[in-house]
Amino acid sequence: KQEVTQIPAALSVPEGENLVLNCSFTDSAIYNLQWFRQDPGKGLTSLLLIQSSQREQTSGRLNASLDKSSGRSTLYIAASQPGDSATYLCAYQTSGSRLTFGEGTQLTVNP
Amino acid sequence: NAGVTQTPKFQVLKTGQSMTLQCAQDMNHNSMYWYRQDPGMGLRLIYYSASEGTTDKGEVPNGYNVSRLNKREFSLRLESAAPSQTSVYFCASSRDRVETQYFGPGTRLLVL
Numbered sequence: 001k002q003e004v005t006q007i008p009a010a011l012s013v014p015e016g017e018n019l020v021l022n023c024s025f026t027d028s029a030i031y032n033l034q035w036f037r038q039d040p041g042k043g044l045t046s047l048l049l050i051q052s053s054q055r056e057q058t059s060g061r062l063n064a065s066l067d068k069s070s071g072r073s074t075l076y077i078a079a080s081q082p083g084d085s086a087t088y089l090c091a092y093q094t095s096g097s098r099l100t101f102g103e104g105t106q107l108t109v110n111p
Numbered sequence: 112n113a114g115v116t117q118t119p120k121f122q123v124l125k126t127g128q129s130m131t132l133q134c135a136q137d138m139n140h141n142s143m144y145w146y147r148q149d150p151g152m153g154l155r156l157i158y159y160s161a162s163e164g165t166t167d168k169g170e171v172p173n174g175y176n177v178s179r180l181n182k183r184e185f186s187l188r189l190e191s192a193a194p195s196q197t198s199v200y201f202c203a204s205s206r207d208r209v210e211t212q213y214f215g216p217g218t219r220l221l222v223l
Contacts (some may be wrong), residue, residue: 007157032209033207034211036214042216042218043115043205043214043215043217044154044200044201044214045214046211046212046213046214049210049211058197063197070208087155089153091154093209095209098156098159098169099144099146099154099156099212100137101153101154101155102153103151103152104153
């Protein structure tokens with residue numbers, strides 16, 4: 001069963017473009033939602049964590065929003081750079097410890 | 112500050128062999144986790160340890176055992192490896208259960 005859906009599965013954009021990655025989830029009782037970045041052959045790097053009581057979080061060129069009622073989160077990347085090329089994963093956490101992950105969006109930023 | 116470290120980086124096993132994956136963190140975190148990542152399945156939680164001295168099953172615990180050796184170390188053991196356990200294994204830690212999780216670089220395991 002698909003609990004977290006990330007659209008699109010892959011995205012290729014030219015350098016400098018602003019872009020939005022989408023994440024939707026079915027569990028309404030989330031405690032927080034996290035966005036990660038994964039480079040090929042590497043582990044995950046945490047980008048942003050949004051608590052369920054928050055609407056958005058910002059870090060540099062990244063902005064993540066959360067709408068619990070609609071079960072959606074977006075990751076906005078401003079002025080994309082080739083170094084942003086990676087797979088971006090969203091994951092939510094309920095009151096337990098388990099993170100439930102989507103399968104990710106593979107982003108390629110072309111110079 | 113090394114963060115979360117995992118050994119080994121790569122391993123090839125034959126069906127039925129056993130091995131232990133090691134994980135250590137130097138961030139004084141209370142909670143530690145083991146995930147596996149498979150194409151088309153995403154990351155799934157195998158076991159976690161909310162605090163030193165406790166362990167709990169995650170989503171896919173069958174065929175695995177864990178030991179929280181101390182606050183720093185959390186190991187994952189495959190007693191009798193099966194081809195279905197071919198995967199990339201990630202260890203993670205967090206200060207507490209519902210805070211940001213920090214991941215290690217992963218162990219790539221191939222079971223023949």
